Amino acid sequence: MNVLHAWIEERLGLSAVTLFLEKKEVPRHKHTFLYYTGSSILLFLGIQIVTGVLLAFYYQPTLAGANASVVRIMTEMPLGWLVRSVHSWSSTFMIAIVFVHLLGIAFTKAYRKPREATWITGILLLAASLAFGFTGYLLPWDELSLAATKVGTNLPKALPVIGAWLTQVMRAGEDVTGDTLSRFFIVHVSVLPLAVLAFLGVHLFLVQRHGMSVPLEEERKGIKAPVLPFWPNFAFREAIVWLVLLGLLITIAIVAAPGIGPQADLMAPAPEGIKPEWYFLFMFQMLKLFPARVLGLNGELVAVLIMMAGMAALLLIPFIDNRPAERKGKIITGLAWAGLAYAVGMSIWSLL
Amino acid sequence: MKLPYSLFSRRAFLNSLIGGWLAALGAAFISPLVKYIVPPTREPDQVSLPLADVKDLDANAVQGFAWGNKPGLLKKTEDGAYIAFVGVCTHLDCNVSFVPAQRRFYCACHEGWYDENGLNVAGPPPAPLRRLAVSVEGDALIIKKQV
Amino acid sequence: MNGRLRTVAAVGIFLLGSFVASGILEARVQETPQASLKPAAANMPGQEAPAAPRPARERMTVYVLLAWVWLSIAVLIGLLRLRVREADRIFRMGLNRAAEHSPKGPGH
Numbered sequence A: 001m002n003v004l005h006a007w008i009e010e011r012l013g014l015s016a017v018t019l020f021l022e023k024k025e026v027p028r029h030k031h032t033f034l035y036y037t038g039s040s041i042l043l044f045l046g047i048q049i050v051t052g053v054l055l056a057f058y059y060q061p062t063l064a065g066a067n068a069s070v071v072r073i074m075t076e077m078p079l080g081w082l083v084r085s086v087h088s089w090s091s092t093f094m095i096a097i098v099f100v101h102l103l104g105i106a107f108t109k110a111y112r113k114p115r116e117a118t119w120i121t122g123i124l125l126l127a128a129s130l131a132f133g134f135t136g137y138l139l140p141w142d143e144l145s146l147a148a149t150k151v152g153t154n155l156p157k158a159l160p161v162i163g164a165w166l167t168q169v170m171r172a173g174e175d176v177t178g179d180t181l182s183r184f185f186i187v188h189v190s191v192l193p194l195a196v197l198a199f200l201g202v203h204l205f206l207v208q209r210h211g212m213s214v215p216l217e218e219e220r221k222g223i224k225a226p227v228l229p230f231w232p233n234f235a236f237r238e239a240i241v242w243l244v245l246l247g248l249l250i251t252i253a254i255v256a257a258p259g260i261g262p263q264a265d266l267m268a269p270a271p272e273g274i275k276p277e278w279y280f281l282f283m284f285q286m287l288k289l290f291p292a293r294v295l296g297l298n299g300e301l302v303a304v305l306i307m308m309a310g311m312a313a314l315l316l317i318p319f320i321d322n323r324p325a326e327r328k329g330k331i332i333t334g335l336a337w338a339g340l341a342y343a344v345g346m347s348i349w350s351l352l
Numbered sequence B: 001m002k003l004p005y006s007l008f009s010r011r012a013f014l015n016s017l018i019g020g021w022l023a024a025l026g027a028a029f030i031s032p033l034v035k036y037i038v039p040p041t042r043e044p045d046q047v048s049l050p051l052a053d054v055k056d057l058d059a060n061a062v063q064g065f066a067w068g069n070k071p072g073l074l075k076k077t078e079d080g081a082y083i084a085f086v087g088v089c090t091h092l093d094c095n096v097s098f099v100p101a102q103r104r105f106y107c108a109c110h111e112g113w114y115d116e117n118g119l120n121v122a123g124p125p126p127a128p129l130r131r132l133a134v135s136v137e138g139d140a141l142i143i144k145k146q147v
Numbered sequence C: 001m002n003g004r005l006r007t008v009a010a011v012g013i014f015l016l017g018s019f020v021a022s023g024i025l026e027a028r029v030q031e032t033p034q035a036s037l038k039p040a041a042a043n044m045p046g047q048e049a050p051a052a053p054r055p056a057r058e059r060m061t062v063y064v065l066l067a068w069v070w071l072s073i074a075v076l077i078g079l080l081r082l083r084v085r086e087a088d089r090i091f092r093m094g095l096n097r098a099a100e101h102s103p104k105g106p107g108h
Helices: A001-010 A015-023 A032-058 A066-075 A080-107 A114-136 A141-160 A162-169 A180-212 A218-220 A228-255 A277-291 A299-320 A327-351 B010-037 C002-031 C056-093 C096-103
Strands: A025-027 A227-228 B046-050 B062-067 B070-076 B081-086 B096-101 B104-107 B112-114 B120-122 B131-137 B141-145
Touching: A015 A228, A025 A032, A025 A228, A032 A066, A032 A080, A032 A180, A032 A228, A032 B096, A066 A080, A080 A114, A080 A277, A080 A327, A080 B010, A080 B081, A114 A141, A114 A180, A114 A277, A114 A299, A141 A180, A141 A277, A141 A299, A162 A180, A162 B104, A227 A228, A227 C056, A228 B010, A228 C056, A277 A299, A277 A327, A299 A327, B010 C056, B046 B062, B070 B141, C056 C096
Parallel strands: none
Antiparallel strands: A025 A227, B046 B141, B062 B070, B070 B081, B081 B131, B096 B104, B104 B112, B112 B120, B131 B141
16 A cells, blocks of 8 residues: 555655645634535535436437437436436435525625635635536426526526627527527536536635634634644545435436426427426516516616626625724625525515 | 474464455445446347338348347348347458358458358358347247257 | 434434335335336327336336445434544643643654
8 A cells, every 4th residue: 555655746746745634724614514614515515417418428419309218318327316306306406505605704794805706716616507407407398497497598588788689699590499498408518517527726825824713703813713723624524514415316207206297299388387496486586576667767677687787786895895893894794684685585486 | 293493483374374364344335336437238139110110121131139238130031930049240240241242241350251051151150150049029029049 | 412403303204214115105106107117219298297207127227226225324424423522632631732732752
């Protein structure tokens, strides 16, 4: 074993990595549990990649074959329904933990200097995760996913000048067709994974470079917070968290496996009860509630503009909240709580 | 026999226990995936062809039929009986063809030859063509795996 | 101590809850006739999405798998807690830095 270690060390010099991990410290305070969220996202991303590749072994991204191939996976392949169920539930878990991670960082204001770039790559990763969910949702090509995609790709149309063109780019034309399916497939399995790898690389590098951020109130105490070495103390704790998450995932995947609806018919009227995945529900509800005309402008346009303003604010928070410890920072925290309450409230409302 | 000191440290013991159980858990997760990776494509137990389709087959002529994912070859012998083969070369799995002029089966991949009874006569094939059992039941020809 | 007890209690309640819930769902699946076998080839448009089909033989495999998964997770968590306790003890004694202060061996 030592001979192998020496061989690798001479050629790759990986001991730099292990030494770094042993020196890396994780601060201990009442919000330390938030530090588990980042690696949990990575766990579920790994699961998505593995189950995604397995699904892609048998999935056919064509108009004629998509739904039938998913049915085949679920009925003919041994435990194919389980692979699909894990993929579907793991996406929910991953995006849920992405939100917890986002909220944790936002409320502890970990985005403050010098971590602004980490925040920006993080928001890009959030956008990529949501795009993964959106593109993946169409792939089974059943009635519900076709309807949800029609609604979702309709949204950019509200924008002036580029709106119609954007929708055409997303749909590969005026309408949702087999070309849309191919486009969404290649984005889902190739474009987005490459983008995520790129953003993740920068994000992780920055996180290691700056170290773990400590919440403002701890910083203000002046004394250095007690720490844990990352390896092995924090890492083994993280392993426990991973195991519990894995257990929850496989249990839910077995007990509540998703089904597949009838094949989408491009000519049929929209089915009842269309709704997008849960992470888009608050936007869905907002669009439903907005009046047709607001202050003389198209209602949907105003809604889309408000949503875009919200996303821009989210992206640029580190620069907006440049005085996190003072009154401005407290106001922004209050606004953030309001935003969260709004999103949760709208989501729940859309289900009623 | 009591040992004066432990053969391994507490840390090493715990690490190996953890590693072992992790491997067991990993096996539990991987085992369904291993079954998933190879789809169950079984050959059909039998195939039935309507007699009407094969009535016009001449003696010493061959007609193709589907045997699952593989090509099947139905041949009418000199005395009017039917024999059937799986038309896959026993060398490296290429599909064989029938050359009526020579009354032999030919595999183009490596120039293998089988006679009219499927016996390998020339070239690399190591074994005869696989036979299938043919029987007539009512108005259909039933082709089964030969026991 | 309180925090740890809480996590153990939460995990335990979840385990119990999931077994109960899976039992209820299992019963419901058994009620729906033939829904658990292969779905019909053609679905009338507008029909409810068929639930994931679960052939009877596979169902046993899957529940055994689930039991094994939870068993090994429980064992692993126990072992990992021992390992974490050891790592914390080492850290508190300052032994993880001990290697830096020891005198260098021959050849250095």
